Amino acid sequence: MTTTNPHAAAVDRAAALGAATAAAERWLGTIDTRRVPAGGTPEDAIARLGAVLPDAPSDPAAVVDRLAAAVEPGLMAIGSGRFYGWVMGGTLPAALGADWLVSAWDQNAGMRDSTPGVVAAEEIAGTWLLDLLGLPATAAVGFTTGATMANFTALAAARHRVLASAGWDDAADGLSGGPRIRVLAGAARHGSVDLALRMLGLGTAELVAADDQGRLDPADLRRRLADGAAGPAIVCLQAGDVHSGAMDPFAAAVDVAHDAGAWVHVDGAFGLWAAVSPRFATLMDGLERADSWATDAHKTLNVPYDCGVAIVADEPALRDAMGVHAAYLLTAATADPYDHVPEMSRRARGVPVWAALASLGRSGVVDLVDGLHRAARGIADGVARIPGAAVLNDVVFTQVCVAFETDDRTRAVFAELLREGTVMPSASTWQGRAVLRFSVSSWRTDDAEVARTVDAVARAASLR
CATH class of the missing domain: 3.40.640.10 (Type I PLP-dependent aspartate aminotransferase-like (Major domain))
Known part of the structure; x- marks a missing residue:
């Protein structure tokens, strides 16, 4: 329970921060292995959180624990090396x-x-x-x-x-x-x-x-x-x-x-x-x-x-x-x-x-940017070998737009990718065609994640 007593407040703070740290470590520890798309709906999360304002104060650590348990099932793994939606980067450790x-x-x-x-x-x-x-x-x-x-x-x-x-x-x-x-x-x-x-x-x-x-x-x-x-x-x-x-x-x-x-x-x-x-x-x-x-x-x-x-x-x-x-x-x-x-x-x-910037240094920033381009190029080259797939853009930086023979098939591949959850591009329309857009933005997207991405698209494309 929140208190104005300095010693008790320090105890509350330490407990709340400890709960937050534990929840953050649990979440970050699953980034490389969990499904990328979020699960459930906002209504599901509202039900878990509880829509009615409590009448009385609650223990701060318990509130943080409750928040983490209720919200985490509805989180999108934006920090994953296989998240390519809406040009969102991950988070470098020093920046976090x-x-x-x-x-x-x-x-x-x-x-x-x-x-x-x-x-x-x-x-x-x-x-x-x-x-x-x-x-x-x-x-x-x-x-x-x-x-x-x-x-x-x-x-x-x-x-x-x-x-x-x-x-x-x-x-x-x-x-x-x-x-x-x-x-x-x-x-x-x-x-x-x-x-x-x-x-x-x-x-x-x-x-x-x-x-x-x-x-x-x-x-x-x-x-x-x-x-x-x-x-x-x-x-x-x-x-x-x-x-x-x-x-x-x-x-x-x-x-x-x-x-x-x-x-x-x-x-x-x-x-x-x-x-x-x-x-x-x-x-x-x-x-x-x-x-x-x-x-x-x-x-x-x-x-x-x-x-x-x-x-x-x-x-x-x-x-x-x-x-x-x-x-x-x-x-x-x-x-x-x-x-x-x-x-x-x-x-x-x-x-x-x-x-x-302090953690990367000049050469690290260059390597980060070059690495994102290299990953985008790897995704484009790998997906282009999948039967029926075509890369529509010149991959000059970090964007890759992919389409299949018809818009319906492109949308079906996207739906299967979301269902499986290994990879998350975004669905869009470009040059009059439905496309899968891969925006490579995460420092985690290395050669292994590129290979997993191409394999996931190949699996989704094999289902007719």
Whole structure:
């Protein structure tokens, strides 16, 4: 039972943390062997948890035990080396340990001078990220909930800057009555860009033609920018098509956009990480000349949920768009973290990024990214040998899209994979066909897991 007695509270805390540690170890110990899809339904979990609020307090350790027992049957093994759904990474050991400390420390990482310990770790992590990704060392870095909010944050800075350049102060006067901002994005852009634009009041993007892999056409971008009305403009590029993994042609597209005076933003939720490896240098050429970038650390870098990263070369624009001041808040001599993200209050989600990078080192990050590509290539090569299977995309990074002879057969193979539970891709539609999409994102996906994956697809495909 919870108590205000310091000694008893310490006992309660130790017992609750001990119960949580035991449950976590049990869960993590099954990741390599358990079924990947979650079992049951939300209603099953509600029944186990109990929908009625208890009248009286309960022992904290007993509550944690009850929670673990009730929830675990409905957990998806996202950390498995055979989980390929929705571009979710696993969790590196150092990042997990750091994330536990973040919860225990319970710091509000909004103000630099009030929580200097965690802010220092985040600032170092941001500096390391810029170095690894080859982006301007003076760019501002903000840690958001995910790539959707990272896109929102960067595009808010873009909105402010292009309007200011047109003589309009959106902070003082809002958007009504101001110049219309043209936003152009590739036809294969991710929906998170659409959502961010909608939340920012920028409406629907004008779509630029894309090729069969989802790469934006710079020639069509040039035509549209030349033919459209003059005025403030933002161009959204993509690092990593969610189906093919393809990268937009950054060098050509950035030149076209900048020639027209447009701000260039890159949505790189998982694909931005290709910039850390010399293997992908040709694909990423010109990326560094954009004006802002968005990515997720909880995808390719394998830190726990949630952790997005917004990067903006024009720090004053970001501070003008996101910053807030009040008499009761401390104000740093340099920028406060809340000047770079939408939240005034947030957990120190950049600390696990520091831990992941510190544990891997430069060569380890490169090996991680290269290893994910190698695994994707191995899955593609293995599945392509299965009768009736076809890999539809050029496997340039970590995505593999597979289809069988008919959409019905593709869906049947997916249903069998879910039933067996050894492997979990996601079902999608691409190029007008039903596909199985394998998003290789976990540090656990080694050669053995690739072989198990190919074998599982072969078994599912053998059932007619």
